[in-house]
Amino acid sequence: MDKRNNTAVTEFFLIGLSKYPSLQMFLYMICLVMYLVILWGNSILIIISILDLRLHTPMYFFLGNLSFLDICYTSTSVPQILANFMSERKSISFTRCALQMFMSLGLGSTECLLLAVMAYDRYVAICNPLRYTIIMNKLLCVQMAAWTWIIGCLNSLLQTMLAMMMPFCGNIIDHITCEILALLKLICVDISLNVFIMTIASIIFLISPLLFIFFSYVFILSTILRIKSSEGRKKAFSTCSAHLTVVILFYGSALFMYMKPKSKDTKTSDEIIALSYGVVTPMLNPIIYSLRNKEVKGAMKKVLFRNLFSRKI
Secondary structure: OOHHOOOOOEEEEEOHHHHHHHHHHHHHHHHHHHHHHHHHHHHHHHHEEEEEEOHHHHHHHHHHHHHHHHHHHHHHHHHHHHHHOOOOOOOEEHHHHHHHHHHHHHHHHHHHHHHHHHHHHHHHHHOOOHHHHHHHOHHHHHHHHHHHHHHHHHHHHHHHHHHOOOEEEOOOOOOOOOOOHHOOOEEOOOOHHHHHHHHHHHHHHHHHHHHHHHHHHHHHHHHHHHOOOOOHHHHHHHHHHHHHHHHHHHHHHHHHHHHOOEEEOHHHHHHHHHHHHHHHHHHHHHHHHHHOHHHHHHHHHHHHHHHHHHHHO
16 A cells, blocks of 8 residues: 555444444354353362462462463453444444454453463472472462563564554454454555564564473373383373363464465454454453363352352351
């Protein structure tokens, strides 16, 4: 586009999936149900990890962080998506769009690092169990969790500022949210710097953590296979399988979006994939950890049922 065609943008219009009104109604109901499940399921995990003393361990501390992150992550975009599905004028102010992009990108980056930290926790627990409580002490856990949030937000702040300071040649975003890849297509000037920083960020927040998780599980698997007791192997597998399932779901959809060849036009499949890692994965996280973890299921029964009945009595 010609640089002279840029205009002062005060609001954006999110037209993603607007060509399919019947699909929007269907997705509205699906997203509403999934969002309620996200709020309920992740809140339950946070509550039981606080109330049950048996879950005051590094693993459940990080899991509580993940649950809180998923609640915040979906709350930055899902309410706007639901409102746009039911509205004729699918608009969002410039400030709200910038805030939404900053929050979603920052929380997404944080989750990438947090999943790598959780893999390290599992590595220490299985490969070095005798020194686990010494290595994964409370101070280290708090510092590791805090740095994932800080680094993720700094990355988001940099990319958001660079994008929103650029001149735009339009205000129609072909997406369901203020997603950075869709927004960059509206910029009139050269975006080589934006692309370069996004590439570096993809290496830091997608490729590097994924490689770290992969090599961690190579060592974890080799250690598990050396365990003589079948019951011990089963228990070790059960503590890792939930985390590994979440990693595959999250990184699979994120890599598809950010590492595939870019095209000028947004495809419907891209928006569906965005819904996948933005809504489906946060909904499945508490379900996966609940169904595959005896400690979580036991804590749920104790906290949610026994305490309720004891109060009534």
